[in-house]
Amino acid sequence: MRISTVKVPFASATHAEIARRVLQVDAELQPNFVKKSLATEGDQLIASFSTLTIRLARLTLNAFLDNLDLVTRTLGEFADEAESIIAKP
Secondary structure (H helix, E strand, C coil): CCCEEEECCCHHHHHHHHHHHHCCCCCCCCCCEEEEEEEEECCCCEEEEECCCCCHHHHHHHHHHHHHHHHHHHHHHHHHHHHHHHCCC
C-alpha cells in the first residue's frame, strides 16, 4: 500500500474548509484500490491517499491536483461570495 499526503495552504481556515467540502464530493473511480481522506488543520487542507501501486498514486494525485487547481482559481474569483454562503446557517 502506498500512502501519499499533500498539505495545501489557503488564505484562511474558511477557504480550506470550502475546498475540503467541494473536493470531498468526488468519489474515487476505483474505490477498491484508492482510499482518500481529506481534513483541515487551520488554514491547511490535508489530503491523504492510499493506493495499491505507484502508478495509481500518480494518477490519483494528478486528478486531485487538477481539481484543486480549479477550486483555488474559483475561490480566488468568488471567495467573498463563498464565505458568505458558508457562514449562513
